[in-house]
């Protein structure tokens with residue numbers, strides 16, 4: 001009697017547990033279907049920005065995503081010029097479905113288009129490896145470095161002569177215990193020397209930590225791969241051209 005009631009409790013617990021898990025699963029399935037449909041409709045209308053948002057919502061649903069989503073999202077990302085992200089989802093689709101996926105041919109064609117874009121990017125010197133336009137670093141004005149007052153001489157260009165302790169003379173005691181005065185050969189009796197850090201220029205160059213010495217930063221604009229025209233200072237950015 002006791003034995004069977006314990007079994008009953010365990011059985012009903014599993015039932016509740018299964019029902020709860022299954023219920024959540026159904027809700028997620030509905031969400032996925034809804035966002036997938038929404039995304040496809042936006043794509044059909046050519047609204048790739050909107051489609052992108054629907055896919056992002058889809059990605060927040062904790063569930064196994066439909067493999068076709070990888071293809072559609074890759075296509076959307078391609079249209080939005082996000083070629084690296086597009087490539088990632090192409091690879092994900094191929095990894096999940098191999099050569100047997102229903103979108104296999106379409107994915108291959110898309111992959112070729114993405115590779116063409118990467119070739120354009122690679123041969124362009126005005127964008128980064130993802131195709132975003134480079135712009136002059138505002139911090140260093142494209143110089144890659146910043147001038148700052150010399151830390152060693154505090155901008156004076158001179159430092160004290162340590163050989164003579166700024167006296168300009170060297171005092172030695174000879175064998176007869178007499179003091180001998182000799183002019184300091186290091187500073188030529190001046191008591192100070194040219195700053196060894198800045199060479200007397202009073203300033204020193206620091207590598208710009210915003211652009212890490214490159215003189216350019218990556219903007220959020222998609223590069224059209226054409227050389228800068230209106231702005232002469234950006235022409236100076238690329239002296240090799």
Ligand SMILES: [Zn+2]
Pocket residue numbers: 161162163164165166167168169184185186187188189190191192
């Ligand atoms: Zn000296």
Ligand SMILES: [Zn+2]
Pocket residue numbers: 150151152153154155156157158195196197198199200201202203
């Ligand atoms: Zn100095």
Ligand SMILES: [Zn+2]
Pocket residue numbers: 137138139140141142143144145208209210211212213214215216
């Ligand atoms: Zn800089």
Ligand SMILES: [Zn+2]
Pocket residue numbers: 120121124125126127131223224225226
């Ligand atoms: Zn470019």
